[in-house]
Amino acid sequence: MWRGLWTLVTRAAHGPRSPRSCMRQASGAPAPGSGATIFALSSGQGRCGIAVIRTSGPASGHALRSLTAPRDVPPPRSACLRLLSDPRTGEPLDRALVLWFPGPQSFTGEDCAEFHVHGGPAVVSGVLQALGSVPGLRPAEAGEFTRRAFAHGKLSLTEVEGLADLIHAETEAQRRQALRQLDGELGHLCRSWAETLTKALAHVEAYIDFGEDDNLEEGVLERADSEVRELEVALGAHLRDARRGQRLRSGAHVVVAGPPNAGKSSLVNLLSRKPVSIVSPEPGTTRDVLETPVDLAGFPALLSDTAGLREGVGPVEQEGVRRARERLEQADLILAVLDASDLASPYSCNFLDTVVTPAGAQSPNGSSQRLLLVLNKSDLLLPGGPEPSPDVPPHLLLSCLTGEGLDGLLEALRKELAEVCGDPATGPPLLTRARHQHHLQSCLDALGLYKQAKDLALAAEALRVARGHLTRLTGGGGTEEILDLIFRDFCVGK
Numbered sequence: 474m475w476r477g478l479w480t481l482v483t484r485a486a487h488g489p490r491s492p493r494s495c496m497r498q499a500s501g502a503p504a505p506g507s508g509a510t511i512f513a514l515s516s517g518q519g520r521c522g523i524a525v526i527r528t529s530g531p532a533s534g535h536a537l538r539s540l541t542a543p544r545d546v547p548p549p550r551s552a553c554l555r556l557l558s559d560p561r562t563g564e565p566l567d568r569a570l571v572l573w574f575p576g577p578q579s580f581t582g583e584d585c586a587e588f589h590v591h592g593g594p595a596v597v598s599g600v601l602q603a604l605g606s607v608p609g610l611r612p613a614e615a616g617e618f619t620r621r622a623f624a625h626g627k628l629s630l631t632e633v634e635g636l637a638d639l640i641h642a643e644t645e646a647q648r649r650q651a652l653r654q655l656d657g658e659l660g661h662l663c664r665s666w667a668e669t670l671t672k673a674l675a676h677v678e679a680y681i682d683f684g685e686d687d688n689l690e691e692g693v694l695e696r697a698d699s700e701v702r703e704l705e706v707a708l709g710a711h712l713r714d715a716r717r718g719q720r721l722r723s724g725a726h727v728v729v730a731g732p733p734n735a736g737k738s739s740l741v742n743l744l745s746r747k748p749v750s751i752v753s754p755e756p757g758t759t760r761d762v763l764e765t766p767v768d769l770a771g772f773p774a775l776l777s778d779t780a781g782l783r784e785g786v787g788p789v790e791q792e793g794v795r796r797a798r799e800r801l802e803q804a805d806l807i808l809a810v811l812d813a814s815d816l817a818s819p820y821s822c823n824f825l826d827t828v829v830t831p832a833g834a835q836s837p838n839g840s841s842q843r844l845l846l847v848l849n850k851s852d853l854l855l856p857g858g859p860e861p862s863p864d865v866p867p868h869l870l871l872s873c874l875t876g877e878g879l880d881g882l883l884e885a886l887r888k889e890l891a892e893v894c895g896d897p898a899t900g901p902p903l904l905t906r907a908r909h910q911h912h913l914q915s916c917l918d919a920l921g922l923y924k925q926a927k928d929l930a931l932a933a934e935a936l937r938v939a940r941g942h943l944t945r946l947t948g949g950g951g952t953e954e955i956l957d958l959i960f961r962d963f964c965v966g967k
Contacts, residue, residue, distance in 0.1 A: 510536065511613035511621075512604045514597060521592035526600055529618055532609035533584040537573060539607050540566075540588070540600070546573045557588065559603045566599045567591055581618055582625030623948065630948030631660040634906060638722060645771035646890075650721055650897035650905065658902040659909070660947045666916075669704050670940040673697040677933045701920055701936075708917045711904060717895035718903030719910075720805060724766060724773035725893045728800045730828065731810035732820035733781030736849035739873035740810055741778040744769065750778045762796050770887035772894055777804075782828070783820055805893045806843045806886075807832055813848035816865060829866055843889055847871050851878060909946060916942040 510530025516523070528536050537546050539560040547553035550572065557566040570589040579585040590596050604610055619636060622628045628636070635654030642648040653659075676697040729737045738750035745767045763778040777800055780793030801807060809829050811821050832844040846868040852875050869885060871878035895903045904910050919939035926932035 510610045511617055512536070512601070512610055513613035513618070514601065515618075516592070520594060524590050524592040524597050526588040526590060526597070526604070527618070528586045528604065528610065529579070529581045529583045529613075529621060530609075531584060532607065533586040534573070534575075536604055536607045536610055537571060537586040540603055541571060546586075547571060549573055549575050549578070552589070557590070557600060557603070559599070559606075561603075561606050566603060567596045577625065580627065581621040582627050583621060629657065629660040631663070631909075631946065632657055633948075635659075638905065644768045644773045646721060646894065646897055647773055650718070650895075650903060653897060653902055654905065659904075662902060663943050663946050666704055666707070667940050667943040669700050670936055670943065673700045674933060674936040674940065677929060677936065681929050681933065701923060705917060705920050708913055708920075711901065712910065712913055712917065714895065714903065717893065718905040719907070721773070721894040721897065721903060722905040724775045725805040725890055726777065726803060727769065727774045727806045727808060728777045728779060728804035729808045729810060730779050730782060730797060730801055732812075732818070732824050733783055735781070735810045735812045735821075736873050737781070737810050738778055740808065740847065740849065740871075741765070741776055743873050743876070743879065745776060749776075761793055762800055769890060770883045772887070772890035774890065781820075782824055801828065804842070806845070806889055809844055809846045810849050811846070813851050813870060814853040816848075825865070843893060845869065845882075845885055845889060847882065849873055912942040912946040
């Protein structure tokens with residue numbers, strides 16, 4: 474009986490039997506022109522100290538020998554100083570470090586060579602032209618090196634996405650999140666979920682095949698139901714958290730709002746470290762929404778400066794106020810700014826009543842819009858004078874003129890944005906792309922069909938569909954269109 478059950482486990486799995494083998498198994502999606510040997514400049518364009526040019530493919534060894542003749546390839550993974558020459562004319566090109574990475578122990582899984590040349594444009598151009606003259610070599614397409622690594626099982630699709638995010642990371646939080654995904658944390662988690670579904674599917678199919686023979690131990694179906702329920706809880710928790718990962722990748726929407734002349738534009742300029750907004754003592758200077766991407770305390774954010782909230786004195790300002798209120802509704806985090814020396818003014822009181830207090834109130838579902846209240850112009854407060862009224866909600870004192878209180882504001886922003894975007898240093902791996910969310914939601918929907926199924930054959934099919942979505946999330950069975958979309962964002966040489 475157990476021999477038959479093991480046969481069913483294997484049949485249900487349809488693939489790798491361990492997380493490690495799954496990660497290293499080829500996806501079955503061939504890289505474009507996989508029979509050719511490709512080459513490209515892998516370091517940045519422009520004049521630099523060292524430029525890295527690399528090749529990947531079966532003719533890499535021939536290319537290395539052609540440019541360093543009569544020398545043979547160096548020992549694997551050891552840097553050697555060689556004179557590079559044009560194989561057509563024998564003209565010296567540069568004296569460079571060369572490295573040899575025989576497959577499959579290389580980034581792409583193919584034979585690879587690297588040329589660490591001096592970074593002058595003439596040197597780089599000469600070496601690239603020399604490589605182009607070697608038979609069997611052609612210039613690489615964007616992302617082709619990484620696509621070959623994926624095709625040869627060196628990277629899963631989630632790891633490929635982590636590598637892309639790492640290349641494009643602009644803040645500390647983005648770098649940490651990308652490294653976690655590149656290390657395979659999300660892929661490992663999905664594969665463990667897929668294993669859970671494989672076991673549940675094996676139990677259901679075992680009951681279908683052997684249930685009438687009374688050879689199965691009791692509780693087989695109950696165990697499958699229990700495993701599915703636990704997985705539903707885990708998937709639901711990750712899906713509820715999905716927006717945080719996407720904000721971390723693309724940036725949280727932080728809206729600076731307040732009455733006229735509170736110092737909103739000054740605060741935007743201070744946080745962005747550049748003159749984004751015009752600062753003037755004249756009320757109503759900002760008429761439209763001004764947006765700028767910034768690094769706020771290590772987190773990516775889209776910072777929006779808005780018109781002062783008051784009854785507009787003209788149609789243009791009225792439209793600016795309307796747009797400001799619209800942005801407030803869309804904000805992930807509101808930076809509410811008031812003049813610390815003018816808290817009793819009608820504008821300040823109205824802003825406290827209509828924006829600050831409602832944002833702090835919990836909605837029926839237990840959520841509330843995140844808001845930081847900043848009392849600006851603290852330099853105008855008299856030393857030893859009275860503190861702001863105790864009726865004012867919790868706040869931070871700041872002077873955009875002197876910078877006093879900025880460190881406290883940045884620390885408060887770091888804590889708020891860690892809640893909005895998720896803290897990549899702790900907790901489970903985040904879902905950073907809509908593709909991740911789609912496959913997990915589809916998996917959860919299939920598990921719902923499993924619970925509703927009255928027929929065991931339909932229940933087994935629902936588990937198989939659910940498992941298929943988890944497999945596709947990490948790269949198994951992906952279509953060419955999806956792969957093209959992911960790899961097109963890579964630069965040439967990566």
